[in-house]
Amino acid sequence: MATHPEERLQAVLAQLPPHAQTEVLDFAEFLAQRQGKTPPQATCLSEVEHARIVAVLDAVAALSQEGGLPVSNRDHDVYLQAGTCREG
16 A cells, blocks of 8 residues: 655654754755745846956866876876885
């Protein structure tokens, strides 16, 4: 016989410690309140704010494109696989 979702939830909650039960119930209440609300309206950015955000994103992208020294763990991997100590 199939159980109702509420019964399954109560069975699972009964196995949790009290603080976890409170967290789950608080989260469920949050979701229930959120479900009844309409989604927030999108806000329009000014041209200045848009340009500032794009400039910051461009700066972050530039950081990831900078070249550094080549990195290799090849020697370390050989040491681990061979099981011998390499002096060096």
